[in-house]
Amino acid sequence: xxxxxxxxxxxxxIRFVLFVIASACVAAVIAAVRPASAAAGWCWPSCSTYGxxxxxxxxxxxxxxxxxxxCSGWSYWGTNGVVKTCYPGCDYYGNxxxxxxxxxxxxxxxxxxxxxxxxxxxxxxxxxxxGGYLRAQVAWYSGPASQINVAAG
Amino acid sequence: xxxxxxVAAVALVxxxxxxxxxxxxxxxxxKRSSLARLSNDGRTVTLQHGVIVREAHLQRxxxxxVRGRLAVYRLEGRTSTCFGTGDSNDVGQxxxxxxAHGPFPTAGWPVLDLSIYEGATHGLRELSLYRVExxxxxxxxxxxxxxxxxxxxxxxxxxGNVYSTTEVPSGAIAGVAALDKAGKELWRSP
Numbered sequence: 001x002x003x004x005x006x007x008x009x010x011x012x013x014i015r016f017v018l019f020v021i022a023s024a025c026v027a028a029v030i031a032a033v034r035p036a037s038a039a040a041g042w043c044w045p046s047c048s049t050y051g052x053x054x055x056x057x058x059x060x061x062x063x064x065x066x067x068x069x070x071c072s073g074w075s076y077w078g079t080n081g082v083v084k085t086c087y088p089g090c091d092y093y094g095n096x097x098x099x100x101x102x103x104x105x106x107x108x109x110x111x112x113x114x115x116x117x118x119x120x121x122x123x124x125x126x127x128x129x130x131g132g133y134l135r136a137q138v139a140w141y142s143g144p145a146s147q148i149n150v151a152a153g
Numbered sequence: 154x155x156x157x158x159x160v161a162a163v164a165l166v167x168x169x170x171x172x173x174x175x176x177x178x179x180x181x182x183x184k185r186s187s188l189a190r191l192s193n194d195g196r197t198v199t200l201q202h203g204v205i206v207r208e209a210h211l212q213r214x215x216x217x218x219v220r221g222r223l224a225v226y227r228l229e230g231r232t233s234t235c236f237g238t239g240d241s242n243d244v245g246q247x248x249x250x251x252x253a254h255g256p257f258p259t260a261g262w263p264v265l266d267l268s269i270y271e272g273a274t275h276g277l278r279e280l281s282l283y284r285v286e287x288x289x290x291x292x293x294x295x296x297x298x299x300x301x302x303x304x305x306x307x308x309x310x311x312x313g314n315v316y317s318t319t320e321v322p323s324g325a326i327a328g329v330a331a332l333d334k335a336g337k338e339l340w341r342s343p
Contacts (some may be wrong), residue, residue, distance in 0.1 A: 079204045093262045094254030111271040121250040122205040
């Protein structure tokens with residue numbers, strides 16, 4: 001074998017290693033930002049896509065806030081799940097600059113937790129001291145629009 | 154020369170595979186070490202399977218604290234460390250989860266506020282506290298909840314890396330601050 005052949009083999013091996021590492025990284029990212037659930041009773045904007053929730057977003061179905069909120073219809077919801085991506089970017093801690101409130105609402109009040117974080121969040125009605133006929137909701141609170149997928153079931 | 158080269162190439166692949174395997178198996182350990190400033194390791198409890206456990210891919214749970222009806226957990230997910238709460242009458246049944254991509258806690262992010270906020274006025278985005286709870290790093294001895302004008306509405310002590318209270322004041326809350334033993338502000342959000 002010539003020195004040139006050795007170099008070629010070395011390049012192929014290095015490319016293979018880089019490909020394996022890159023594939024692992026892509027798989028990890030995809031796993032981390034997969035939408036909340038594909039088997040939910042209500043999803044926004046759909047059960048497999050993400051939408052931007054900003055100050056002007058609405059589902060036009062009578063949510064607590066007429067704009068800056070997306071909410072389900074009325075039902076006996078068991079869990080509200082939110083996946084928030086790093087859109088438009090995250091700091092070292094995974095924080096975005098857009099704050100959202102996620103939880104539930106009834107005719108008297110809206111309740112939930114705030115988060116700036118990107119990742120996944122789940123909450124059940126009893127955690128916010130609610131039960132019965134509710135809407136699952138995610139509301140914009142401050143900052144730029146957040147890219148989210150919401151699924152309640 | 155040729156044989157030596159082939160051996161070197163095989164060795165390189167083997168080392169790369171070993172490093173990949175170590176990275177894959179030690180990811181959780183590395184995340185755990187980044188939580189080193191949470192000295193409360195909790196008590197391992199059995200997760201009760203349900204929607205949240207399935208959807209968040211939770212694999213292990215440690216019960217960090219029980220405060221009245223509130224149970225606070227550290228949860229190991231498939232891709233990240235999460236924190237959650239549940240009913241203390243049903244330990245292992247997780248009712249809420251927050252996961253994060255980055256390490257927690259750190260000097261730049263020493264408090265994970267899991268408090269429940271509520272609004273009762275349509276169109277007004279001023280929310281008050283319904284219940285206070287969260288996780289704080291070892292160096293945080295109290296958490297303050299701030300009014301829109303910056304004044305302190307509530308100060309809650311941290312014990313065993315957990316803070317909580319159901320006795321909350323009415324009125325708008327606009328921020329959270331972490332204090333050290335001397336009462337010095339360490340961090341504030343927003």
